[in-house]
Amino acid sequence: MNNSHIPFNMPTFIGDELKxxxxxxxxxxxxxxxxxxxKCQALIERELGVPxxxxxxxxxxxLEMAAFLLNIQPGDEVITPSFTFVSTINAFVIRGARPxxxxxxxxTLNLDERQLEAKITPHTKAILVVHYAGVGCEMDTIMxxxxxYGIPVVEDNAHGLFxxxxxxxxGTFSSLATLSFHETKNFTCGEGGALLVNDPDLIYRAEIIxxxxxxxxxxxxxxxxxxxxxxxxxSYLPSDLLAAFLYAQLEARQAIQAKRKRIWERxxxxxxxxxxxxxxxxxxxxxxxxxxxxxFYLLMPSLGERQALIAHLGARGIQSVFHYLPLxxxxxxxGLGGKPGDCPATEAASDQLLRLPFYNCLPEDDQGRVIEVxxxxxx
Numbered sequence: 001m002n003n004s005h006i007p008f009n010m011p012t013f014i015g016d017e018l019k020x021x022x023x024x025x026x027x028x029x030x031x032x033x034x035x036x037x038x039k040c041q042a043l044i045e046r047e048l049g050v051p052x053x054x055x056x057x058x059x060x061x062x063l064e065m066a067a068f069l070l071n072i073q074p075g076d077e078v079i080t081p082s083f084t085f086v087s088t089i090n091a092f093v094i095r096g097a098r099p100x101x102x103x104x105x106x107x108t109l110n111l112d113e114r115q116l117e118a119k120i121t122p123h124t125k126a127i128l129v130v131h132y133a134g135v136g137c138e139m140d141t142i143m144x145x146x147x148x149y150g151i152p153v154v155e156d157n158a159h160g161l162f163x164x165x166x167x168x169x170x171g172t173f174s175s176l177a178t179l180s181f182h183e184t185k186n187f188t189c190g191e192g193g194a195l196l197v198n199d200p201d202l203i204y205r206a207e208i209i210x211x212x213x214x215x216x217x218x219x220x221x222x223x224x225x226x227x228x229x230x231x232x233x234x235s236y237l238p239s240d241l242l243a244a245f246l247y248a249q250l251e252a253r254q255a256i257q258a259k260r261k262r263i264w265e266r267x268x269x270x271x272x273x274x275x276x277x278x279x280x281x282x283x284x285x286x287x288x289x290x291x292x293x294x295x296f297y298l299l300m301p302s303l304g305e306r307q308a309l310i311a312h313l314g315a316r317g318i319q320s321v322f323h324y325l326p327l328x329x330x331x332x333x334x335g336l337g338g339k340p341g342d343c344p345a346t347e348a349a350s351d352q353l354l355r356l357p358f359y360n361c362l363p364e365d366d367q368g369r370v371i372e373v374x375x376x377x378x379x
Contacts, residue, residue: 006369009184015248021245030239032240033217034240036246044196055194056193056195058182061193063156076092077124080101113141116141116145130159131163132159134292135284138165153175159292162257165289171196176199178193179195187246215227257293259360280299299353302351316373322355323350356370
């Protein structure tokens with residue numbers, strides 16, 4: 001058997017990244033809001049049909065901008081799944097908000113919309129949803145509840161660019177949404193993100209916050225004769241060199257997604273018989289969701305079996321990894337009153353979930369070897 005190392009993730013170069021970076025250098029504008037930054041923004045706006053896209057240095061910074069725009073204040077409550085990366089809630093906590101953790105659905109691992117309404121109080125100022133693995137949350141129910149209470153929703157769509165829920169693109173349901181272009185994502189520039197501004201009333205202030213609290217964007221459009229400090233803000237603009245790299249990836253979005261779809265479907269088809277024998281849960285995608293093919297995971301029957309399979313794969317040169325630890329059981333979460341049993345589905349998924357190697361350039365032979373080694377674990 002081939003014993004070469006198979007990593008969990010490997011960034012993939014499409015072909016035009018260096019060409020566009022060279023072009024950006026020749027343009028003599030490699031700071032924020034250059035030629036390729038604008039091209040990335042325009043492409044995402046056009047494809048998703050959103051009023052405004054603002055590229056950022058990370059999804060974390062896009063989330064911080066969302067907290068700014070929603071005027072989150074100390075003492076406000078923000079509802080969030082516990083099963084997510086810390087950036088989802090940290091962007092709001094740094095402004096003084098208190099997280100209110102909600103458990104996830106055992107099937108999709110998304111926020112359980114059936115538990116949402118009971119968490120709302122007069123202090124609730126935002127609802128955060130995470131489309132885990134690029135599979136849409138139940139947005140009809142979530143938006144109906146949020147609209148009834150007048151609470152804005154923010155979609156953390158770090159996993160789900162070009163995924164859909166009932167035919168509508170993820171990231172387009174809420175007032176604000178965020179994207180990630182970290183090297184582990186389907187489309188990458190190493191580090192990067194974007195804020196989707198679906199509420200036109202928030203666009204002007206979003207530009208100001210992103211430009212260090214100034215109206216510099218209006219100045220460059222010729223709308224004012226000079227720019228000045230008008231609001232709070234920070235520096236969230238990515239270098240145009242990063243945007244040049246990303247634009248090459250976004251141009252190839254259909255080819256990238258087709259490759260990822262083939263990899264995901266091969267895992268699902270080949271591992272389903274093994275999973276049924278071992279009592280392992282494979283990813284669940286509701287019929288009304290078009291997933292983004294971001295992650296392929298196994299939910300093992302127990303923590304012990306999960307750790308044993310990670311070790312089994314690792315001994316044969318295959319890197320597999322777990323995912324989120326429950327935020328309500330973190331040091332910060334416990335300090336805010338979190339305790340074991342608060343989110344049982346989250347706690348179970350955190351113990352049992354294992355992610356398999358999945359990247360755009362994963363060779364067929366390597367994927368076949370991953371599958372073969374998993375079947376050996378059954379013996």
